[in-house]
Amino acid sequence: MTLSATFLGTSGAVPTVERNTSALHLRREGDAFLFDAGEGTQRQMMRYGTGFDVDAVFLSHVHGDHVLGLPGLVQTLDFNDRETALDIYTPRGTGDEVRDLVTATGATTSFRLDVHEVSAGETVLERDEYGVEAFHTEHRTRSVGYALVENDRKGRFDREHAEELGVPVGPQFGKLHAGNSVELDDGTVVKPEQVVGNPRPGRTVVYTGDTRPIDATVAAAEDADLLVHDATFSDQDAERARQTAHSTGGEAGRIARRAGVDRLALTHISSRYGGAVGALKADAADEHDGETLLAHDGLTIDIPYQ
Template sequence: MELVFLGTGAGMPSRRRNVTSIALNLLDETGGFWLFDCGEGTQQQILQSPIRLGRTDRIFITHLHGDHLYGLPGILTSRSYQGGEGTLTLYGPVGLRQFTETVLTLSQAKLSYELDIVEIVEEGIIAEDEMFRVEARRLNHRIESFGYRIVEKDKEGKLDAAKLKELGVPFGPLYGALKQGKSVTLEDGRVINSADVVGPAVPGRIVTVLGDTLKTDSAVELARNADVLVHEATFDRSKADMASRFHHSTTEDAAQTALQAGAQVLIMTHISSRYGEEETEMLQQEAREIFANAFVAEDFWSYRIPYRITME
């Protein structure tokens, strides 16, 4: 599981930062990719990344401002030309269906795959399968904006093959029973307990990706104990009044949210174009004064999310 930052700027693209889009690389988990927001130019950014549109099967839009949305039509149509055949599910606020269907209809676009649009009406679990659960909550922005909490389900502990061999447990159905947490009885009458030969379950990872927002309790709840919190930090702390006026966050807001939530890592994005390369360290340092494990994302920067305990 890896986050790939395709666009890390705010408002409009600059020479250094494109507007917002983040990919979650799930090749090792599901064989595909998820996208979070699709600002203008996202498909051009994808061309310079390991992301493959044909294997992208979910797109989550945080809100309907253009710097998070205007790249979506190109993404949807290009997917048809890049081997995308399976269903693509699009999630986001009410209005996303009208925007998407209007653009596709007026441009007479023909998709080679099924497009499923899920508009979020109520907070809570919006998607769940055998591997992941996704929760959405409203944030505090000028228009309806959502944050997403992606929870990987716990993985079963590993069988200790060496110990099973030592105990004389024959390979086959008994291995499966032990893996399922059952006790088994061998031909000589010995009882083997699952807990003695199966390692502890591996806790799933938690990733939180927020849309634009003022500091809010909803963000803290979405990021509770997250392995990674991706939080907008449009302004430095000296511009708190400006952040409040435009319903955005500062580096200090992002850091306080990460601290209150008990997150492991904070990655800040949606950086105002007023900040050049030389100011990036200043923004990062402001956050680190509150939350030590904080980073400012750059376009094409990636972060691999480790398990908290070893999988071995």
């Protein structure tokens, strides 16, 4: 089951030649989502081949560098004759701002736009095999982060042991794997726990948007496969990070370490550093025992099962 993240914009508030403003594309098999949509996001989607089949957009907050790409994207979807509704999730209290933004040109779309206000602690989208949950973040405005959390998978089926117990090859294997006992011709009952291993964890991807390093992120990202965290500043500029309610690379690394995250991707990199961004990654890597990546536009990360 494919799960991959493509970074469409990794700059801070000001774009650079190399980095566009914030946007992350996440694909889980046939489902596709955008987390934030800074100016130019639709062009980045074309450039990096994500396609426009977006099921929903999740906004961490409504600062311009995270939302100004929405009107253009919505217009392009309309030009492409989209028919299915587009769900846009945004922090509670910001729904009217988002509606005003996407309808600013006065045009109407051929598809329905559904804007949902969300609060930290809510499961804002629920599918059969996974959900998207909002969690608290700390920025200079109403803001949330999002975690895509897969359900646990079934344990592995031990076919060899099932055959040893006398279970015939066929439909009864499926019944056992689904959690049902089966009765053999001689009256013996074989229970699922005899041939099915423990449940296997699904995958978790966490996106903070802009935030200070806080305990809520640690809780949301516990044992996550991928944490995408604000790392606007280097540790040398920690005071500036506090003043602007952002995080440093080292602060993001400490959050990842506390949460036991497998991989940490740093994003929302301030334009003040130009190409000299190695210090941010070094700051984070000094704190985090797992893999640390400095995200760049076009980077795609495949997230395998553990």
